[in-house]
Amino acid sequence: MGVLSTVLLARQTGLAQPHISNFLHRRRRLSLPALDRILLAQNLSVEDLAGSPHHPNPRPEESHAVMDAIPIVPHSAAMTSPVIPPRASRESVHLPEEWLAGLPVRRAVTRRGWERFVGVRITATQAVAMDPLLRARSVVILDRHYNSLAPCRPLQPNIYAVRVGARFVFRHVSFESSRLILRPRAFDYPVELIDLAPQDSPSDLIVGRVCLCIAEL
Numbered sequence: 001m002g003v004l005s006t007v008l009l010a011r012q013t014g015l016a017q018p019h020i021s022n023f024l025h026r027r028r029r030l031s032l033p034a035l036d037r038i039l040l041a042q043n044l045s046v047e048d049l050a051g052s053p054h055h056p057n058p059r060p061e062e063s064h065a066v067m068d069a070i071p072i073v074p075h076s077a078a079m080t081s082p083v084i085p086p087r088a089s090r091e092s093v094h095l096p097e098e099w100l101a102g103l104p105v106r107r108a109v110t111r112r113g114w115e116r117f118v119g120v121r122i123t124a125t126q127a128v129a130m131d132p133l134l135r136a137r138s139v140v141i142l143d144r145h146y147n148s149l150a151p152c153r154p155l156q157p158n159i160y161a162v163r164v165g166a167r168f169v170f171r172h173v174s175f176e177s178s179r180l181i182l183r184p185r186a187f188d189y190p191v192e193l194i195d196l197a198p199q200d201s202p203s204d205l206i207v208g209r210v211c212l213c214i215a216e217l
Contacts (some may be wrong), residue, residue: 010118015194029102040184067094070141072119075168078142079207082114093119093214100141103211106148108203116145118208122159122170130170133159136216139213140170142208149175149202152209157183165196170210175202 010017015034022028071079072079081088100117107114124136134140142161152158156174171182173194180202182192186217193203 017138019144039177042158068100068117069094070117070119072139075120078118078120078144079163079168083169084115093141095141095212100211103143103146104152105145106150107145108147108201111145111203112148114144116143117141118144120168126170129186129189130159131186132208133185134170134213135162137215139214140210141212141214143211144208145207146204146211147206149173151207159210161210163205163207164192168207173202173206180205 013034019028023049069092070090071084072093073084073088074090075207077084077088099115119141121141122134122138123137127134127136127138140161146152146158147160149158159170160173162169162173162180164170164182169182169192171184174181174183178196178198180194180196182194184191196202
């Protein structure tokens, strides 16, 4: 059996050796064209990497190895607990690790030590203002390392979980004249204004950005 080195792979593909080394050590990602060049050089296909068609379903231990377990927690824990204790997690949802790995981070300094992703279930009352983007009894995945008002995607407003007193609401959010403006999706639902004290920041009330909504069928 031969030995495939990063030097040889770089020579076969035309890619830089440090670039390949970073990819193999999981420090960087490769673009899809670069991955195609590696597969072509090794005479491989996507089907080869996926495994035999006679075994389409991976064993549970193989599946869990490439999945992130996101805890589903009470609203109070999502709002106030930097690290989610095991007793606060009622259940969890497993997502492919690549789904969340590439999401941008835009957090306040005070959020640096917070556990990033948590899931919460939303009630019918919470969902109605953002219908049809959010549905009652959905599991919503929050990115608590994104409490900036900068849009994640151009021309597409973020949906945030916001702490309003003891309430937990989901809205589009903007900030004008020392006021946090909570805008619903539903046209017949009122806009809410929250006055902030001079020492307060919008990021203090933003729990996190909604990055995924898993609706029950």
